[in-house]
Structures are given as structure tokens and as C-alpha cells.
Amino acid sequence: MKMTLKKLKQDFSPLLDEEGNRLIPVSIREEDSILSPFSPKGRPTISGEFAEFLDSQYTDMKSKEKLHIDIECDTIDDKEEILYEGAIRSYYKAEEKRKTKELVRNNVIALIMLLTGIVVLTVSVVFFILSHEIIGEIIDIVAWVFVWESVDLFFMRRPQLLSEIIRCRHFAESKITYSVTEKQQDVA
Secondary structure, eight states: OOOOOOHHHHHHOOOOOTSOOOEEEEOOOOGGGGGGGSSSSSSOOOOHHHHHHHHHOOOOOOOOOEEEEEEESSSHHHHHHHHHHHHHHHHHHHHHHHHHHHHHHHHHHHHHHHHHHHHHHHHHHHHHHTTTTHHHHHHHHHHHHHHHHHIIIIIIOOOOOOOOHHHHHHHHOOOEEEEOOOOOOOOO
């Protein structure tokens, strides 16, 4: 079976709605699986399983792009639409807050490790000057470990966290619509 580049690109391109927003269509067979059985008092949140599904359907987007979630279920009424929309937004706002705290924490740790590495490297130079080459070499290795860890946190982990924050923001600010089918069929 010969696949063309155009066909492959078409198969892997994200779905778009009529307005050009990224579309995540969700078909729900069991409405009870949307909400988590545990949530902060008065603030329902979505279940981990539902969030995991949404996350699996997400493809990287630019921060200015918009996301549209279309939930297809025959049994959702107007009150539940408001409840589920709030639960989705609440879940992803909490995730965004958690990721932002982690980003700030990592940046502070990276700065502390970099400064520690510089201080330890300075001590290493002093030992080399005093002709304690073995001790100086050990301290030199320790200094570079601190510097490397700082680089890892700032240049490797930071972009990943920023991407996760953008993902959470897209879900929290997404357009959420509901559609109804004639009768959903249970898929065995």
C-alpha cells in the first residue's frame, strides 16, 4: 500500500472547526464518567480519566490559537452543560496554577544551583593555586554538576513546562459546545 506525503499529512493534521479553531470531538457513552467523584467543596472537577482523554487528543498549538471541545452526548441537559463546562475550566485552571508554581520553583532552583556552581568553581580554582590538584579536580567536578543541573532545569525542563502551561490555558479558555446524536450505539 503506497501512501503519498499529501495523504500522510492529511491523516495527521489536526481537526479544525468551521471557524478554524482546533477541534476535539468527544463522544460520551456514560455521562457519569465526566466528573470526578472527589472535588473541592462547591467546585466540581472532571475525572482523571476524562482529563487524560482530552490531553491525549490535544496536539501542540501556538499560544494564540483557540481550542474547541465538542461533547456529543444524548443525556446532557442545560444545567449539566454549565456544570461540565465549569468542571473542565476549573480542572485546567488548577493544573495551570500548579505548573506555573513548578516553573517558578525550577527557575529559583536553577539560579541557586548556578550560583552554587560558580562558588564551588571558585573554590576549585583556589585549590588548584594551592597545588592541591586532586582535591581541586574533585571540587571542579562537583561545580560542573551544579552548573549542568542548572542548565538542565532552565533550558531543558522550562520549555516543557511552558508548553504544558499553554496546553492548560487552551483547555481553560476553550470553546465548549454540546451536540446530540439520534441514538448513540454502545461499541463493544
